[in-house]
Amino acid sequence: MNPTALASLEARQILDSRGRPTIEVDVVLADGSHGRAAVPSGASTGTAEAHELRDGDPARYAGLGVLKAAANVNTEIFHALKGMDTLDQRRLDDTLREVDGTPQLKRLGANGILGVSIAACRAAATSLKQPLYARIAELAGNPAPQMPLPMVNILSGGLHAGRGMDVQDFLAIPASASSVEDAIHIASKVRNAAAQVCAQEGIPTLLADEGGLSPGCQDGDHALRLMIRAIEAAGLRPGLDVVIAIDVAAASLQQADSTYRLAREGKTLDADDMIAMMERWVHDYPVVSIEDGLGEEDWDGWAALTTRLGQRVQLVGDDLFTTNMQRLRKGIDRHAGNGILVKVNQNGTLTGTLDTLAHARSKGYTAIISARSGETEDPFIADLAVGTSAGQIKIGSLRTSSTVCKYNQLLRIEAATGFPYSGIGALNGKGA
Structure with a gap:
């Protein structure tokens, strides 16, 4: 045989x-x-x-x-x-x-x-x-593997934290890091400082599904102010050393009439209101990436959001694209978003995932390899991000073995290979 x-x-x-x-x-x-x-x-x-x-x-x-x-x-x-x-x-x-x-x-x-x-x-x-990342690089036709820029969960709400906040996740991107090791150290300082800031405010520091804190902020502005305080308390500069990504997970907020219910704030917004809210966040805070800012079938809203903010920030489709070639092609045709979240279990096979990722990048979309909220100790996505040179990775927070094992795998690969680090340039200039 x-x-x-x-x-x-x-x-x-x-x-x-x-x-x-x-x-x-x-x-x-x-x-x-x-x-x-x-x-x-x-x-x-x-x-x-x-x-x-x-x-x-x-x-x-x-x-x-x-x-x-x-x-x-x-x-x-x-x-x-x-x-x-x-x-x-x-x-x-x-x-x-x-x-x-x-x-x-x-x-x-x-x-x-x-x-x-x-x-x-x-x-x-x-x-x-072969190392796993090298096998993946062969399958992807990628001759030059790269280390990805991490996007690290700090504060959580939505379905990741029992609806403690309407918006699902607020994440730190280590903008000034020169390596994965440096990026993880910066993110660790922000995560630790965030816990201290929450404790000082007397708000909860419960652990959410992906290892972030679940402070139950009343609105997005409160969470963003906490992020700024945490970055500064870590001795870092908001907008220079660390920038912010937001996962709205708007599909979980959308109602039958296509409006969006922010229960914690007691507000119901239409797509235009949601876009205006996100535009204000980008203006007022160092927000450089927004994921699932609108619902998965709100194609017109996504096109309007991309027109308004697409030149300034990364607009990532997760539920919108579901690592699905047909939905990605529709989004490209409709000018919806400029980035894709890549999750292998959304697609179902490795080559199907690689095909979708390659098509997105060929059309100028950024790509973020992502974990799920229910993870295992399998560090596969670390090798996937390196082997495909995707540029970005979203694992979760620097807590729990199911997320830390993936950060550790990135550290091992970087130490063994010396591959170049994508850095903040992976955002294609958006907010960087």
């Missing part, structure tokens, strides 16, 4: 960072090379995302079990892939999609399918005696 042929495949149910079930997959090749992947899960999810198959048995993990998806990997998917050469990642991924036969991978489950796709890539890298 071909040494890199898939010889065995095993999926099992494990737990993610929120204590919910997810899938882990082991692939073993004919030469004994092994690859393992653990699949993340989101909280704030777009309707066009690839489908997580859950058991629906209320007696087991409140219906969130993934035993059916694991069984599909161990039976039907294994039979379809047994003996296939894992060096042909595209054929393997295409076969996974064909066997499932549904656009969003609903029949067999995108969670199991993605686990197989990533585990096979890792096993192939092991067989080739």
Whole structure:
């Protein structure tokens, strides 16, 4: 048998960072090379995302079990892939999609399918005696890997923190950093200072899903003022050493009549009001990136937002694009946004993710490789960001093993390779 042929495949149910079930997959090749992947899960999810198959048995993990998806990997998917050469990642991924036969991978489950796709890539890298980022770089046709600029969660609300704030996340971007190591140190100082500032104000410092603080701010301005205070308390300069990114997660605020309900503020806004609010934030604070500022089907609103702010800041589509080629193409045609959040479990396969990322960048969109709020100790996205030279990465905060393991992997890669650092230039000049 071909040494890199898939010889065995095993999926099992494990737990993610929120204590919910997810899938882990082991692939073993004919030469004994092994690859393992653990699949993340989101909280704030777009309707066009690839489908997580859950058991629906209320007696087991409140219906969130993934035993059916694991069984599909161990039976039907294994039979379809047994003996296939894992060096042909595209054929393997295409076969996974064909066997499932549904656009969003609903029949067999995108969670199991993605686990197989990533585990096979890792096993192939092991067989080739390559670092994972180098294997990904080959698959992406990228001859010059780069270290990404981190976007680090500091304050959380929305679905990541029990609706303690209307807006989901406020993040620090280490603008003056000259390396990943330097960037992580700067972000660590801001995160620690933010906890001290919150304590001084007598507001909560509970831990949110992605490791950020959940201070329950009344409105976005309060959160942004806290961010400025934290940056200054860390001995850094807002707008120079550290700039700010915001994840509005507007789809979770949108009502049936297409308005946006800010419950903490007691306000209901239309798209124009939302745009005006974001424009004021950009004017008043060093905000350089806004993610999901409007709902996932508000295409006209997105076009208006991009016209108003697209030359000044990065406007990132997460729920808007869901790492989906068709939605990305629609957004490009509609002039919606200028950046894409890339999440492998939104797409369902590695090559599908690489294709979407490559198309976005070919059209001048920035790209941010992103974790999910339900993460695992698998540091795959660190290698993905480096191997694709995506330029930016959004992992979460500098807390909990499921996020810190990815920062640590970036540190290892940087130390081992000396790859150039993307830095603030990854924003394509937006706000930098």
